[in-house]
Amino acid sequence: MIKETKYIDITLDNYSDSVSKFNKNTLNEELSKYIFKECTGVNLKNKIILRIKPQFNITKEQKESLVDMIRSNYGTDISENLIHIKHENIKKLLLIVIGIIFVLLSQILSLKNIIIINEVFLIIGWVAIWEAIYSIIFVDLKRKLDIKRLKKLTTCKIEFI
Helix, strand or coil, rough: CCCEEEEEEEEEEEHHCEEEECCCCCCCCCHHHHHHHHHHCCCCEEEEEEEEEEECCCCCCHHHHHHHHHHHEEEEEEHHHHHHHHHHHHHHHHHHHHHHHHHHHHHHHHHHHCCHHHHHHHHHHHHHHHHHHHHHHHHHHHHHHHHHCCCCHHEEEECCC
């Protein structure tokens, strides 16, 4: 299987276009979103190369700083996503436990012929379980795909042309 290469072209009119206006050591958020958006739809087995075309004389220090900012930016995004996954896993576990408790309460109430409350508890229990399973199947898949894309951007080749 031949791997294709995805080139992401970035034209910078000046160095300040690449840095945050609030912190000169942080990548511009708009540039970060542009690079990430350009990766959507790309097979993650393909190679990604960022081609930066400065329209000004860029120094070696600015090049190194820009590369560091890009790698740091996406590394931070990976860390943030992992934190979200950890908290979501706790939430899913709690939902499953609560769902099981409500289903069991429903069964206990059905033995005592309390029909209406029995059905309400059963519905609440299954909704809680379904919410956790839905999140596992669909939401986690998207977040894991985003993390793979971010890892790819963290390690991609960056060229100045």
